[in-house]
Amino acid sequence: MDWYRDLGITEIIFIALFAILYALYLVRVIRIGKSLNTPYSTVFIKLILRTLYFALFLVALLGPSFGGSKKEVKSVGKDIMICIDLSKSMDAFDVQPTRLEKIKFEMKRLVNAFNSDRIGIIIFSSEAFMQCPLTYDQNALNLFIETMNSSLVPSSGTDFGPPLRMALKKLEDENGPPTQSKSKIIILISDGEDFGEETEDVTREIENKGIKLFTLGVGTDAGGNIYAGRGLKTDRNGKPVLTKLNSRSLKDLASKTDGQYFEINETKNDVSRLINTIGKIEGELRDKRFMDVTANKYFYFLAAAAILLVIDIMLNIPTLRI
Template sequence: MKWVNSLSTFEIVLAAIFVLFYLSFLWRVISTTRRLGLPARRVIIKTILRTAYFGLIIVSLLGPSFGDTSREIKTVGKDIFICVDLSQSMNANDVQPSRLEKVKFELKNIVEAFNSDRIGLIMFSSEAYMQCPLTYDNNALNLFIQTLNTGMVPNFGTDFGPPLEMATEKLIADDTVLTRSKSKITILISDGEDFGDNTNEIAEELESEGITLFTLGVGTKRGSKIPIRNGYKKDNNGNEVVSQLNSSSLEDLAENTGGEYFEINESRNDVARLINAINSVEGETRDAKQVDATQNRYFYFLGLALLLMVLDVLFSVKLIKL
């Protein structure tokens, strides 16, 4: 038999004091019956009854557990790669405080929502770089998210192909027959048009491997200037560049792979919907093991104690008859 709880020293002292007082009371009652020449049998029965249910109540509070059983415990989770666009246009502030800062804030919410899953981080612009491989360490992942800035990657246009290809390779490399096509997810976050040449081929590979793709557009149709160190970014003609959200590439990519497009703008935030969509994806069984389990059977002892308490109430002791 195993015990769920244990008595502290304070509780043991209180119980001992109660027993001492009760024994003192019992001694006085037995002495009285003897002086009066009355039988003490009823008092002894009463004592045994009360001692029994008092002990049963203490046993039930300790939580007696017995009846060993074997149960299978399964660990279920997902592998999620987040690809974040770090092109200079992500510094635009049509979404406050800026597109990138808003993305970083929402990414922490996504990490918190899937703290039992493995999450990796890829940063990209014209090229893609692994910022954090798949990990359960959410604290480390949040540190990587906090350090994201547009100066970390070369900025020669936006290409969706390299980050999707890198995410696909990493997810396939960790794939097994049992987990394939069930729990591999890629999230692509960007504000711009795709200038890559092989995005469609990568998208087809994503779909064939059963990797779910969600895209998240950040920005507004109204757009905003792109702040740089000495003012705002200008084109070759000296005109200030206004960056607008170009959602068509992201929408087409999601549609072609059977995924879903979400958006963050000045009046809309689909991150909660994105989290729900990820939750709807079936997780994979990462580990299964047999564990020995026991059940708390306190109610047997408590029920018997209540029955004895009822008998105690019904069974009265009269020392003097008139």
Template sequence: MIWAFPDYSLLIWLAIIFTLLYGIYLFRFYWINKKLQVSKHRLIIKLLLRGTYFLLFLIAMAGPSIGTSMKEIKEEGRDIFIAIDLSHSMNATDIGPSRLQRVKFELKNLVKQFAGDRIGLIIFSSEAFIQCPLTFDQNVLQLHLDGLNTYLVPAQGTDISAPLAMALSKFEAEETNENKSRSVILISDGEDFADNFKGLTADLNDAGIRVFTLGVGTAEGSTIPRGNGLIVDPKTNQPAITRIEPANMRLIASQTNAEYFELSDEVQEIPDLIQAIERVEGSVTGSRMVEASANKYFYFLLAAISLAILDMVLPFRTIKL
């Protein structure tokens, strides 16, 4: 027999409470019996009846499964590339502890929500690189997320077309059916975009690839740490200030039938992003037969309810006249 809820601590506590309360009842009966000569054998019948249906209630709560059956499970999945901006502006601290560290923390939780989907990682600044190909392996993804830093990519600005082009080429290289669900999560502060992504969004849209965008940062912005100092703006010779620039991020999302979200200390739309991706129906990738246990709690519950009703509608006469 298999139990759906093998944690018996609650059931044990309920049994203890029942025993204590019924013990008090028996004590009162013993005291009354001395004066009123109450029939003892009727009390024993009551005790057995109530103890039986209480035990049946406990068994039903534990969810007993008796026997097994074969069940067909359809496997659905999505292919998702997460493109992460690793330019130096992602080290800004307008989001604690920094933009990149916050993104890493949120992504580690996000990928857990899509354990049945293939996820890949693309990192970029002025160029894009495959950090992790599409995989179901959550441990590999978590390992790569832990290792993300701004020194993994060149430091010459940000070109948003690079990760989009790479995601498109990798998706097209996959031997898959046309109805395969494919998405990109583009994460950046939106600054310094080269203006050559508009043709790519049309190609992505034609291929049925949605680009969900996540803007990271604040409108107030902050300086950019580098080593023990700050990055200096060569035009002003003052510390550079990086701010979120959402306009192009919104445009990319709208042109690919997707949505734009933001992440900051005040605005936290990661749950909305997860829900938006979940609404994209995954394609059926196959089916398999699994052995499923048959939960029989209902029979124990029905028997317990029947005995409880019997206890209520058939009261025993306990006092001898």
């Protein structure tokens, strides 16, 4: 027999109180019986009855489990690669406090929402770098997200090709046994300013592999300036750089892979909708096993104790006979 909880301080205190108080009661009854020269043995009938249902209440509190059975436990999940643009345009503040800081906050929501799935992070601008491989470790993911900034990657523009190709390769490397296929998803987060030339080719590969690509655009159509030190980032003519959200390229990428486009701007935040959409995708079976399980049968002992309590209340046994 297994127990839901061990005998602890609380139970020991209950037992001690019951024993002490009932001992004092017995001493008092016996003393009175002797002084009156009258039988007092019937008091022990109640003692046995009350001790019995007190013990049953205590056993019910500890949660006895027995009657073992086999239960099949299945492990089902998805693999999600998040590609995050860290080019200088992500430091624009048309989305408060900045595009990047807003995305870091929303990425933590994504990690929390898919805590039973494996998540990996790729950072990119004109080049792509693996920030965190596929993992279940939420603490590690949140740590990597917190340390992200635009100085981690070269600042020579944005190219969607390298991060998408890296994400595709990493997802393919995680195939495992032939019988263990997985639901694979790529999330591309950017302001949409793509200056690469291989994006269309890698998008076609993603489509052929049947992997869904979801894109999340961050920024506004009006655009925003970028902080650079104590002032604003300027172009060669000394004018403040204005970077705008290019949603068209992100929408095209999503539509070509049977994915969807989502957006964060000054008035709209589609991250909850993104989470719901990915959540509806059925994960693939990774593992299954049979485990020995037992059921908590406290209610049997609780019912028996309750019956004895009712009997105690209804049974009228004179403690002393005069």
